[in-house]
Every structure is written in C-alpha cells, then in structure tokens.
Amino acid sequence: MRTHILVTGGAGFIGSNFIRFLLAQRPGVRVTNLDSLTYSGNLENLTGIDADPRYRFVKGDICDDAAVSPLVAQADAVVHFAAESHVDRSILDSRPFVVTNVMGTQTLLDACRRAWAGNADRRFLYVSTDEVYGSLPLDRPELKFTEETPLQTNSPYSASKAAGDLLARAYHHTFKMSVLTTRCSNNFGPYQFPEKVIPLFVTNLIEGKQVPLYGDGLNVRDWIHVDDHSDGVLCVLERGRPGEVYNLGGNNERSNLELTHAILALMGKGPEMIRPVADRPGHDRRYAIDATKALRELGWTPTRSAWPAALERTVRWYADNPTWWRRVKSGAYREYYAKQYGGG
Ligand SMILES: NC(=O)c1ccc[n+]([C@@H]2O[C@H](COP(=O)([O-])OP(=O)(O)OC[C@H]3O[C@@H](n4cnc5c(N)ncnc54)[C@H](O)[C@@H]3O)[C@@H](O)[C@H]2O)c1
Numbered sequence: 001m002r003t004h005i006l007v008t009g010g011a012g013f014i015g016s017n018f019i020r021f022l023l024a025q026r027p028g029v030r031v032t033n034l035d036s037l038t039y040s041g042n043l044e045n046l047t048g049i050d051a052d053p054r055y056r057f058v059k060g061d062i063c064d065d066a067a068v069s070p071l072v073a074q075a076d077a078v079v080h081f082a083a084e085s086h087v088d089r090s091i092l093d094s095r096p097f098v099v100t101n102v103m104g105t106q107t108l109l110d111a112c113r114r115a116w117a118g119n120a121d122r123r124f125l126y127v128s129t130d131e132v133y134g135s136l137p138l139d140r141p142e143l144k145f146t147e148e149t150p151l152q153t154n155s156p157y158s159a160s161k162a163a164g165d166l167l168a169r170a171y172h173h174t175f176k177m178s179v180l181t182t183r184c185s186n187n188f189g190p191y192q193f194p195e196k197v198i199p200l201f202v203t204n205l206i207e208g209k210q211v212p213l214y215g216d217g218l219n220v221r222d223w224i225h226v227d228d229h230s231d232g233v234l235c236v237l238e239r240g241r242p243g244e245v246y247n248l249g250g251n252n253e254r255s256n257l258e259l260t261h262a263i264l265a266l267m268g269k270g271p272e273m274i275r276p277v278a279d280r281p282g283h284d285r286r287y288a289i290d291a292t293k294a295l296r297e298l299g300w301t302p303t304r305s306a307w308p309a310a311l312e313r314t315v316r317w318y319a320d321n322p323t324w325w326r327r328v329k330s331g332a333y334r335e336y337y338a339k340q341y342g343g344g
Helices: 013-025 067-076 087-092 095-116 158-177 197-206 226-239 254-267 292-296 309-320 320-328 332-341
Strands: 005-009 030-035 055-059 077-080 123-129 178-184 186-188 211-214 220-225 245-248 253-255 274-275
Touching: 005 067, 013 030, 013 087, 013 226, 030 067, 030 186, 055 178, 067 095, 067 274, 077 095, 077 226, 087 095, 087 158, 095 123, 095 158, 095 178, 095 320, 123 158, 158 178, 158 220, 158 292, 178 226, 186 226, 197 211, 197 320, 211 254, 220 254, 220 309, 226 245, 226 292, 245 254, 254 309, 309 320
Parallel strands: 005 030, 005 077, 030 055, 077 123, 123 178, 178 245, 186 220, 211 274
Antiparallel strands: 220 253
C-alpha cells in the first residue's frame, strides 16, 4: 500500500471528498493536500479532517515548481485533481484553463519524473473526464464512450483536460513513469461549488429563486455519486495497470430536464420555478460511459449513485448545510451569476 499520497486540488469538491474517503478507508495512509485555493477551493470542505494527524495542507500552485518538487519527492503517489473545472468559465476566459490544466499538469509530471527517477512503484494518477470524448447523439442510446473512443473535445475546458490527459500518457511512454488515468462522468454530492447544476438548482430553490435551465433541457449526463468516483480512483491507484485509462461512470443517464424535475419534486416545487435560458455555446448533447474495463479488471462497481436515494441524500445535505453554501454564494459569486444568467 502507498503510505504518503500527494493530492492536488484537495480543497475542491471531488478532491476534498476523496481525502475524506481515503483517510476513512486506509487508516495507514498520510495525505498532503496541495491547493492554491482559487475561487472553488475552500478549506471548509475539509472540516473535521483538518485536525487529523495524518493530514497536512500546503497552499501552493501546481504551476510553481518550487512548491511542487519537494512535495512530490516525499510522496509515494500523486492523485492529481487540481484544475479549472467549469465549462462555462472556460467559455468566458480559457486562459486559466490552459495555464492550470496543461502547464500545471506538465509541472507536476516533470517534478515526478525528476524526483522518482524511474522508480515504477511510485504512481501518478491523472483525474480526467468523460468530456474529453466529445458528444454522443441523442438518437443512438446504444452508443457509449469506451477507453478506445477518440478524443474529440468541444469546449476549452475539455480541450485543456485532454491536453493534460495526453501529457500524462506521454510521460508513461517516454519516461516509463507509472501513470494511470481515470475518465469519469458528472459527479454529484456534498461540497460541490454551486455553479454546477445540482447545487446551483437546489440552493436557488431554497433561496426562493428560479433555476436557469439551458436550451431545450434535453442534454444528457451520466451522474455518479462522488464517493463512487473516489472509490474508483482508489481502485485504479492501487490495482490499475500503469499506462492504462479507466472509464468511471454511474450508469445513471438523465436529461437535464429530468434532473430538474426530480429536484423540483424532492423539494416540493413546481415547474414555474424553471427559467429557460439561452443554451451554452457548443453544448455537448450526451455523455454516456461504458465502465466495463474498471468493473471487470478492478472489480469496481458504483454502488452509491442509484436514484432517487442518492439525489435525495444530496439535496438534504445542501438543505442541512446553509452556512456552507451561503458563504460560498456571496461576494464574487454574485457577479459571476449575474454575468452568466443575467441575474434573477
Ligand atoms: N466535477 C465533475 O463532475 C468532474 C467529473 C470528471 C472529472 N472531474 C475532474 O476532477 C477534478 C476535480 O474537479 P472538481 O469538480 O472537484 O473541481 P473544483 O473546481 O471543485 O476543485 C478544483 C480545485 O483545484 C484547485 N486548483 C485550481 N487551480 C489550481 C492550481 N493552479 N494549483 C493548485 N490548486 C489549484 C482549486 O483551488 C480547487 O480546490 C478536475 O480535474 C476535474 O476536471 C470533475
């Protein structure tokens, strides 16, 4: 078992849930969390973990080699979540996406190459996304993304993630580093920044506001609970084959309209709370993951994503934690929301 794991982006949604999951599942492990605390990084996501002697937080930028190199040298493995993660923001300004998702990944990979000097026991896991595969048509429900599906990115976000994904692959092939890649579908669960659809809609409804629904609402996503994603990342880290890509998905396809109606029903609200807004430019129509490889090779199964129970638990978490999201939704968030959805 790897005992000292460097997690990048551990103050974000998935990274913080992963650290919580990892410390609970592997008592012998130590974790260093490297995060620069951008708008989406929040140390309150780690409340309760921060006092654990096995956990350490380091504020730093993954693009800064002086911050990265000593941490990498101390670690047995790197699990790389840190990223600019929101498609809509990449449409407003793609530059931070290229800087963090491409240059930051390159900085980390290079630091590992130097510090680990060919030691294949040390592992680098790149957390990629199903969005690198592009979009599936709505009228071909039998089609799903496999690990062999060509990368056909459509947004600046997915293009920057694909660049990091291919760099990770290149470091395996060229330098024989033990690199692994996961490509996961849309996550939901606690501590998700409320620019993403589920916490955005749930918290808007609690505040008595309408929910802004893009276009015709028929775009389909494959929803996975963040704990199933964390479990998949841990399985790949411990048992995956170096150089391989593993798809992870919840086997839980829903259109945005279906998702919206499910949230409205859980919260006792009607369809008048939907505010149709202009579609996202270049909006991918459908994502669907075939996770057979992770299922067969690693015995991973998403057991926590089934609806409606998983969605209901998530809605309840936001209802029970207003202090967390009210603070997140104040300040700069308001400007972003007004720019994106025209207020309301
Ligand atoms: N959210 C999803 O549904 C989803 C699905 C598949 C894959 N992913 C991938 O998972 C990862 C985490 O996603 P998330 O939703 O938790 O994102 P998030 O935006 O909630 O968190 C990102 C974290 O990275 C940190 N960060 C950003 N730039 C940094 C930098 N230069 N140096 C150090 N830290 C930096 C932020 O402060 C934040 O804590 C990303 O790589 C994303 O592409 C997300």
